[in-house]
Amino acid sequence: MNGLSLRSSFRKKLLSAFLAVGIIPLLVCVFLILNVFRLTLARSAAANAESQLSAMTGGFAELMTACGEVLEDLSGQREVGMALSEGAERDTRIYNALYSTAAPLLRNAEFSLYDGAGELLYTTGSGTGGEALPVNWGLLAAARKQEGVVYRAVSPYDADTRSKMQLARAIPGEEGVAGYAVAELGEAHFARLLEGKYAADSDVLVLDPYWDQVYTTPGIQEEGLARRLRSSLLEGGRLSEVETDKSYTLLREEQSGFTVVLRQPQPLAEWVIRLFYLAAGVSLLLCLVLCLIVSMRFSRQLFQPIRSLNSAMAAVEKGDLDARVEVPGTDEISQLSGRFNRMTQRLKTNLDDSIRQQQELGDAQIRMMQAQLNPHFLYNTLDTLKWLGKIHQVPQVATISADLADILRSSISSEEFVGLREELEMLERYVEIQRIRFPGKFEYEAQVEQGLLDALVPKLMLQPLVENAIIHGFEDGSHGRIRVSARCCGEELILTVEDDGCGMSRESMERFLAREEPTSRHFGIYNVDAILRLHYGPERGLAFLTPEGGKGTCIRVILPISRREEEEKL
């Protein structure tokens, strides 16, 4: 349960992080590339269109200027004006004048001369005469009213003319207008003018000042394109909306007011954009899958050691200090695992130590209590024995009984510490009993510095030591002396129990120093050692010194001096 939520949250975080890192830059890149691509293409197409258009418009403007100059020239020629106003027979002189004036442009336009009534008299084109133009309508009306050259698209409603555009200039006569000089541009002239100036995939429209169609290149098949462009302009829409796959660029020729429109295919075709989006979509999908896989693998790798660490901790929490974690490598998680292992190891050692100490203390207390078993009954019995000894004249029995009773009385008391005086008294009693048991076997002597008699010592501390000397020191039947001394050294009381017996065996000594479990022998000194260490700390146990003369045993105890008053005060 815990593991699951840990796992899922890890996954989620990793996944979202991976997705963010993987997809956002990709998206931005796709977007940037597409737009840079589009912008570059659009720019280059625009520049391209710009140069084509300016070439075409420049050519157109040049032609307009040149035609205008020819018309001006014609209108300024006196004989032309005279001939037109007279309306005379066709005159080769006038033809010569017309052809020589128009000479440089004969392939670019047709030039004609009309009389004041609009009758065609001279032309460089195929007209035979007899054609006429209205003088109060359209081109000639405008030329009459206006000074200079007028430019007109030829109305599509005039079915009888092949020309697309006309330029006219009134020729002044003696009275008003003598006639008109007219230049005409037909389909072929426009084709010639625009030839090679636009790209193969582009088309050109020429529109008049009110955006009616004048000329289109053969590529534009559809009828009414100019009309649609015009209504798009009037509605304020974009010209590119007229056809979605085409873009329009236009430039106005200022002299005539005519507009040249270049139609190009859109620089970035629809299918290219679709393909691009498809590619982007596929790579996005790929990125998504990759992110998913990598994040799952990562989370698994990271999660596995954490889970085992987690379960090991749970085991420790329940009390199993033997729980250990496998340390797979050297990364941070592995270091953590190793540290955990060492920590549980240390914890276990500490716990074991403390349990052992507890047990030792308990054992000592049990032994003490066993020693106190039913002392009153024993005391009363001993009292009886004393009196029986007195009655039956056996003084030794009386003495032993009295001494034993005193020792017992002292043991019964609940005090743990007694004065050195009482302790020595008790020792005296014990020695007295042992003297009766082993007459002449040993000599006992106590040397106590003045002022130390009321120092406090643990109760019955000296007796086991002396007993050890009597029982084990002289067990080979030899004769010896036992000396108990107490002296003061600074704030410490130094007690020494010394005998000149056979001494402790090496084996016993080693066992004792290793603080191993006592056997039946030397039971007493083990107890004393344990009591001392419990009361005063582990360093205050029994110390074995080399006795004077190298024979026997010398046990030394060093205690801090304390007295009854201090004890009470404390």
Add this chain to the structure above:
Amino acid sequence: MKKRSLAFLCTLFFLLSSCGETIPETGYPAPGEEERLVVYTSHKEGVYGPIIKEFEERTGIWVEVVTGGTNELLERIAGERDDPNCDVMFGGGVESLQMYEEQFEPYAGSEADLLKPGLRPEGDRWMPFSSLPVVLIYNTRLVSPGELTGWADLLEERWQGKIAFADPAVSGSSYTAAITMLLCLEGDLWENLARFQENLGGNVIEDSGDVVTAVDTGSCLVGVTLEETALKRRSQGAKIAIVYPAEGTSDLPDGTALVAGARHRENAVAFLEFVQSADVQAMVVSDFARRSVRCDVADWDTMPSEEEIGIIDYDVAWASGIKEEFLERWSVAGEGGKP
């Protein structure tokens, strides 16, 4: 933190998408409102095209043309009453314009005194554009000259089922023709209508444009149409001859009207003046085979003058008033007449 990064992304997105815009089209901007005019016209392109082109060239005003049938356009103008899109209604018989007169602003034109007598309307809600006499036609191969002379002949039995006549319920000009005939004939109005319809024999042509075709192809012998249509088709080679009825005929004009509350009123007035100017009226005669509405513009020499034709007094308001009753009788008689 997340919000900030989101905002950052959005900004980036907008920056990028804005730089992705296509480059602006070079050229010059669309003309301003003061250079525009919206014209609704029911004329054919051959009529309005050259006139509007010349108007643009002369004035520098851009004209937006909306084409359609007369009634359709008039209804549209009525529908746009609160925010008129149209400035000028160009074309449409004066009877139709009369019915929508409240949509138009009175404007007489500066040269109204040069109009032919009887053409200037009361109230000046519209201006006449060209006058259109109703004439009779016959097939020159199947009918000999002199056989058809006037309206009374149409009631004769020999033409029964052979008269090309457009449905007056559909065609405004046909209704005018029917009323003209009834006005010219002697006797009771409705009796003559019944007799005429009997003589049609249930043969009614849906489209007024097909009348000439029916006579030309010989499926009908005689027909009733407008002089302009007949002249134009004759010049295109139709085998028809024109007869101006002996009893006289009407010459109701079609008109041009200024829409009330027009957005480009100044330009609209310029257009009205232009279409009634001598230049345009001369063109109406020379190019469209119509009769001018001006005294100072000569019609074709071949056309008989109004005096020779004998123009009757045609009360437009009265004719509009009886239209409902006429159509009722027409439909009843039409059903009865069919076998």
